Amino acid sequence: MIYTGKWKCFWSTNQKEDKIESPRFELVKSKAVDLLLELGINALPVKLDRIIEEFSDFISVFKWSEAKDILKTDDPLHLKQKNISGRALRIDDGCCSRYLVVYDDVGFSSPYKGKPSIMMQRWTVGHEFGHIFSNHLLGTDMLNREENSEYGILEIEANFFAAELFMPTGVYSNIIVPDSDFISLLSRVSIDASQRREWYLTFNHYNERDDLIFKQFFNFLNDDIKLVINEEPFHRNGLYYDFTHKCKNCGYIMIGNVYKYCIKCGSDYKSGKENKKYKNKNFYNGPFIQLPRKNKMCIICLKSSVSEDDKKYACGHPSNNVCSCGRRFGSEASYCSDCGQELPMKRINDMYIQRIEEINQYKYAISKSGYLLFDEWDYIRYKLGPTGLKLNYSVAFFDDFDVLHIITSFNTFSLSLDFIRTKTLIKKELEDSKIVYENVVFNDVKL
Numbered sequence: 001m002i003y004t005g006k007w008k009c010f011w012s013t014n015q016k017e018d019k020i021e022s023p024r025f026e027l028v029k030s031k032a033v034d035l036l037l038e039l040g041i042n043a044l045p046v047k048l049d050r051i052i053e054e055f056s057d058f059i060s061v062f063k064w065s066e067a068k069d070i071l072k073t074d075d076p077l078h079l080k081q082k083n084i085s086g087r088a089l090r091i092d093d094g095c096c097s098r099y100l101v102v103y104d105d106v107g108f109s110s111p112y113k114g115k116p117s118i119m120m121q122r123w124t125v126g127h128e129f130g131h132i133f134s135n136h137l138l139g140t141d142m143l144n145r146e147e148n149s150e151y152g153i154l155e156i157e158a159n160f161f162a163a164e165l166f167m168p169t170g171v172y173s174n175i176i177v178p179d180s181d182f183i184s185l186l187s188r189v190s191i192d193a194s195q196r197r198e199w200y201l202t203f204n205h206y207n208e209r210d211d212l213i214f215k216q217f218f219n220f221l222n223d224d225i226k227l228v229i230n231e232e233p234f235h236r237n238g239l240y241y242d243f244t245h246k247c248k249n250c251g252y253i254m255i256g257n258v259y260k261y262c263i264k265c266g267s268d269y270k271s272g273k274e275n276k277k278y279k280n281k282n283f284y285n286g287p288f289i290q291l292p293r294k295n296k297m298c299i300i301c302l303k304s305s306v307s308e309d310d311k312k313y314a315c316g317h318p319s320n321n322v323c324s325c326g327r328r329f330g331s332e333a334s335y336c337s338d339c340g341q342e343l344p345m346k347r348i349n350d351m352y353i354q355r356i357e358e359i360n361q362y363k364y365a366i367s368k369s370g371y372l373l374f375d376e377w378d379y380i381r382y383k384l385g386p387t388g389l390k391l392n393y394s395v396a397f398f399d400d401f402d403v404l405h406i407i408t409s410f411n412t413f414s415l416s417l418d419f420i421r422t423k424t425l426i427k428k429e430l431e432d433s434k435i436v437y438e439n440v441v442f443n444d445v446k447l
Ligand SMILES: [Zn+2]
Pocket: 127, 131, 154, 155, 158
């Protein structure tokens, strides 16, 4: 329960602030960032239920239709009469402020006069939380357009809070964002809100605390996000649906209607019909974080020299992925989508998957034996830039004495020539993570 520390003053403050002349964007943003950091929220879409639950001792949130029964009134907080989508009421009980939030789930406030979508309802609650967390209600019990001269400014602030909460700067400044439709689907906000956010992000508002948000969301953005975009509503809501196809054999999702064969498993692939409406819309399947790239580095050996003919590395592994029919593919493809032939990278991709599986087995064994995996390891590797690629096959965990063990594959880490430099860089990053470097042990083992 968040009751202590910095929240404590927040809940007990009863002083009205000075007159607000213009929207306090930085302040309101920091309130939303605090909330995300404090609750350890690390995935999108932000789970609003989780936030409501955390604050349930202080804030009660009801749908309008529910509140009618619970509060035994025809129009809770006069939402319908005033034609507004949500409202917060402050109840002062001596030492603390408590709040009641009611939001329209029926549609009387909607410009479309239909039941508000989940997206709209989420936004309304996020907006009301913005009023509460930005202390808008101190000195009053409810905000009133007619009575409050700052009303317009407070509305802008509350919307800005919701925007930062659902679409954090630290996340969207760091990932490859195909378009505002994508933001809307990933953050579960309206297209309108996502477009405004996209515009906002073209200005540089990034600060150190956004970096903490990025760190907190890193594992999600680097990995789990793929699960989210391969699920609803991305594939069901019609936006990308007819334009993307799932291989019936291996489940790989492909884009467009030009495939005859699955590029992952090579099986015969039945083309779907193209969605005319979104004909020019490209479905983006990652990566979402721009990973450092060392030009011409073999992902298996992690060595970087290219031999004479430019098709192979010195290690003998292929360096590009062209089918004998002439069509070029990205390194992720194992089969030609036109003729179904095996591509040069197939063997590499198989080896890569095998090595990643080996690491995952290792991780599994470590967590099974009761040790704690070091969550930030992938983030630290990312921060190391191209050097981090040399640690592609590695695992980090704490033992019973809080000693951090970094296990690296023998042929990648210790063979790398700038071993000392790599260690120095790791040391710096670990210090930023407040890990005592004396308590770090490197083990070079063949994974
Ligand atoms: Zn408002």
